[in-house]
Amino acid sequence: MTRPLDDRAFATAIDANRDALFRYFLRRMEDREDAAEAFGELLLTAWNVRRRMPADEAEARMWLFGVARNILRTERRRLARRSDAVRYLVEQVRAAAGHDDDAVHRDVREAIAELPDDDGELIRLIYWDGLTSSEAGAVLRLNASTVRNRLARVKADLRLKMSSRDEPVSTRHP
């Protein structure tokens, strides 16, 4: 049985992963305010179930990312319930605030966003959050060989998508 953490070890695990977890939300949510709220929710959730946090440092990190992912999914469901009009307002406010986005990077992010949920998250965890493929597999509850195969397939998909976006418009739409 996994040994539960005491409160001091809990605080140490949170301290060690705080920045990475906050960035996890920042990279996946449109608004910094939503990211801050999600991070606060993560702290409260982790606190409430801290006895379940594994004692091993690496396992605790993956556990925290797993909790973060769960919170993100719940938050996305909430945001998805916004009406079109509210969504439009959010876009206008964002544009007015001068959100600047490099077109190339935006294309890559869009290609990732078009992937199935777990595939996209695998890419983000590895290339945005800096997790190893086995750590990302632990967060997504995938075994090592599944991660390897899936990663190879998803990268091939992305390469294809991104190459086709790089092609001149005239060759894409003859």
Add this chain to the structure above:
Amino acid sequence: MNDHELETALRVAAPPANLPAGLAGHQDRILREAAAGRRRRRGGRVAAAAVLGVALVGVGGSAVAGLGGHETPWGWIAEQVIVNECYQAITVSYDPPLTEDSAIVRDARAYLSSIDIASLDHSAKEAEYLEREHAGEVARSEALREQDAIFATVFLQLEAHLTALGYAEELVEHNVGIFSSSDCSR
């Protein structure tokens, strides 16, 4: 595009994630407040809290199943799982000096696992919530009211059971609780 170029493109496409100043201080404040709130809640009763960003929407209907020792998609071993439009797991929580091996924790887990949620009479709690909503509390959907009533009834039964087993009132009221965690996205 070779593998190296692809990986570089993926890395540099990470959205900017500049951390706000004083994040550690915010973290401390949030956790201190959580700890203080927990102590306050425990003034008169066993703590019962819903966690993991609970957004219980549309949990109506009768597909409520009580199951023991279930591993949830997020890695808990829950004593009870309520499966409906949302998936809700309920487990025992405890504070020092109790440990996983404490008799009261073991008894609480065993009892929680044994509750037959499908036939649980939660009508009294449901009526109480409805009355409170009529008196001005924020109204919730019928399904959410039912879900909350089930959770509260489970908690009350567990508390009564532990007291009946002869555990000290202070121990029951201050050191043992239940938590639930929900996922509505499945």
